[in-house]
Amino acid sequence: MKVLKDILYKVSINAVVGDTGIAINAIHFDSRKIGNGDLFVAVKGTVSDGHSFIEKAIELKAVAVICENLPEILIDGVTYVQVDNSNSALAILASNFYGFPSENLKLIGVTGTNGKTTVASLLYQLFKSAGYKVGLLSTVKILVDNIEYKATHTTPDSLTINKYLKEMNDEGVEFCFMEVSSHGIHQCRTEGLLFEGGIFTNLSHDHLDYHNTFAEYRDVKKTFFDELSENAFALVNVDDKNGLVMLQNTKAKKYTYALKSYADYKAQILENQFGGLLLKVNDSEVWTKLIGNFNAYNVLAIYATAELLGLEKVEVLRLVSDLESVSGRFQYLISDDKITAIVDYAHTPDALKNVLETINSIRTKNEELITVVGCGGDRDKTKRPKMGHIATELSTKVIFTSDNPRSEDPDEILKDIEKGVEPQNYKKSLTIVDRAQAIKTACQLAQPNDIILIAGKGHESYQEINGERFDFNDYKTVQEFLKQLQK
Ligand SMILES: CC(=O)N[C@H]1[C@@H](OP(=O)(O)OP(=O)(O)OC[C@H]2O[C@@H](n3ccc(=O)[nH]c3=O)[C@H](O)[C@@H]2O)O[C@H](CO)[C@@H](O)[C@@H]1O[C@H](C)C(=O)N[C@@H](C)C(=O)N[C@H](CCC(=O)O)C(=O)O
């Protein structure tokens, strides 16, 4: 139980009608979750407007309402607080309600188009190995030290974030690594949180269904760095042309990392093969089991972050060499008949290009590289032909298949993807709507030493077709088919 006026601390308020001395049991922005004594925050969404559920919330015994527009009829005994932006108010309320949990641990946010999950999860792994109690808020899972919860979003809503941070406080967690998505920043989910550091991985074409233009997408990412405090660090990849943009207006201490450009943490790749990467970072040699150019960037960001958070260099070198790859992120197996299958979450043109270039830079070129890939439904359609183009340009064979079609017709998605295939590559590709069948066909086509890449779904344990989720896992599926079909 908290008193309303206490949880309104630092919320920018336009008007109050009613008593702010009342007790609040819980906060919700979904009227369906309201119970006796709760506070309802009316948020304007894309499908509906939370303001239209105020009446419903009061019927369910909400005692206070936060809204951008006061309802025409006000109910006696209910307190109404009018604000400019309900999402922003929600974030501040959540932090107040849970007792400022981000201030009781070191919170590090990882943002960028690709690499957020990898960097955040590996930092969790590294700090755990160093003996700390650690938290993780990621697309794959949420971890309150050793307690695991299912993740539903890359960056959960502000109430959920603060709830988990509070639980981390209770468990004595010292460091928390969280992914910060552009949707999250735009919807103020991270507002009011105290960050110890922010990491920028890269920025490429993505989420333009949500953000209208690339510039808007970039500027949203930038606000995360603009809002860091002067005690925090901002660590950015300056090989990405938007890296320095992120640092332009930040008060935080600025650090850079790069493979090509001048940077505080500058690395050179000495070895890159299936088995591991050897990097020279400033004056130290850093070895890791992770492979591929993009992981060189990820490892560099992790190395720098560990140092910035005060770990000893010698310890960091040892811990980096022990890191294991993250589920569905360049996760690979080699079958008994020497077929390599790689499962990767690459679901953007840039990520797919990176993965294929990584494989091509490691393989001998005598083998086939068979790519199985699709694109999700109800998401950015402009990336479909781009992914079709990239897959066929950089593989020797391609099987286009369904990703998560969601509410869209899978055949129509596949047609969009096929539009990106150049005429000279027509013969390289075939289309099989059923994902399991597509993976099976890739396994049948593969000969010893060939490489199969299954891209797009990574760690996911389901496939969403027509609004329904069916059990499905790329790694398990390819593992089983390779066993069954052993040559
Ligand atoms: C597309 C998008 O971002 N949607 C956000 C939007 O939801 P919406 O517009 O669909 O909401 P709505 O259904 O119109 O409802 C509006 C409000 O009325 C409330 N409501 C609704 C029905 C009802 O009976 N009672 C009620 O109170 C809802 O709880 C909501 O607060 O407004 C909601 C409230 O702020 C957000 O929670 C929701 O994000 C949801 C969680 C979402 O799935 N977003 C995705 C796209 C997302 O955030 N993805 C990023 C990363 C992606 C990536 O990197 O790949 C992420 O961080 O996960």
Ligand SMILES: Nc1ncnc2c1ncn2[C@@H]1O[C@H](COP(=O)(O)OP(=O)(O)OP(=O)(O)O)[C@@H](O)[C@H]1O
């Ligand atoms: N630093 C990087 N640069 C470019 N591509 C990367 C990088 N790190 C990983 N990738 C590729 O992008 C895919 C997604 O990686 P990861 O899940 O870490 O990114 P993410 O930012 O969390 O994406 P999402 O929010 O969509 O999950 C990986 O499987 C890999 O193919």
